[in-house]
Amino acid sequence: MIVNYMEEIVRDYLKNILKTDPMYTDICKCEHCLDDIMAKALNNLKPYYITTKKGEIFAEYSSLETQHHAEVILEVVKAIEFVSKKPNHQ
Ligand SMILES: [Zn+2]
Numbered sequence: 001m002i003v004n005y006m007e008e009i010v011r012d013y014l015k016n017i018l019k020t021d022p023m024y025t026d027i028c029k030c031e032h033c034l035d036d037i038m039a040k041a042l043n044n045l046k047p048y049y050i051t052t053k054k055g056e057i058f059a060e061y062s063s064l065e066t067q068h069h070a071e072v073i074l075e076v077v078k079a080i081e082f083v084s085k086k087p088n089h090q
Contacts, residue, residue: 006048006072010041013076027084036088040079045072 014037018024027033 001053002049002051004042004047005050006045007038007042009048009069009072010038010045010076013073014038014041014080017073017076017080024080024084027080028087030089032089033083033087036083037076037079040082041072041075044075044078 014034018027018029
């Protein structure tokens with residue numbers, strides 16, 4: 001099975017940032033907006049494909065370089081800013 005591990009990382013950071021950053025307590029966090037944020041961030045990041053068996057995904061987490069993590073956080077924050085200002089719904 002091949003998965004884009006970047007997706008898991010982005011999802012993780014997104015959840016964390018929304019939970020801990022007081023700047024984003026009031027933004028819309030519906031499924032639609034979260035999907036839009038994920039898609040936008042992922043389009044700006046290189047995919048990180050790994051082969052895995054079910055349930056083994058998280059063992060790979062530490063193999064991404066620190067620098068890479070900083071880049072992921074930056075793109076997630078940019079995507080949050082963008083989508084929260086222009087939610088794709090009423
Ligand atoms: Zn929304």
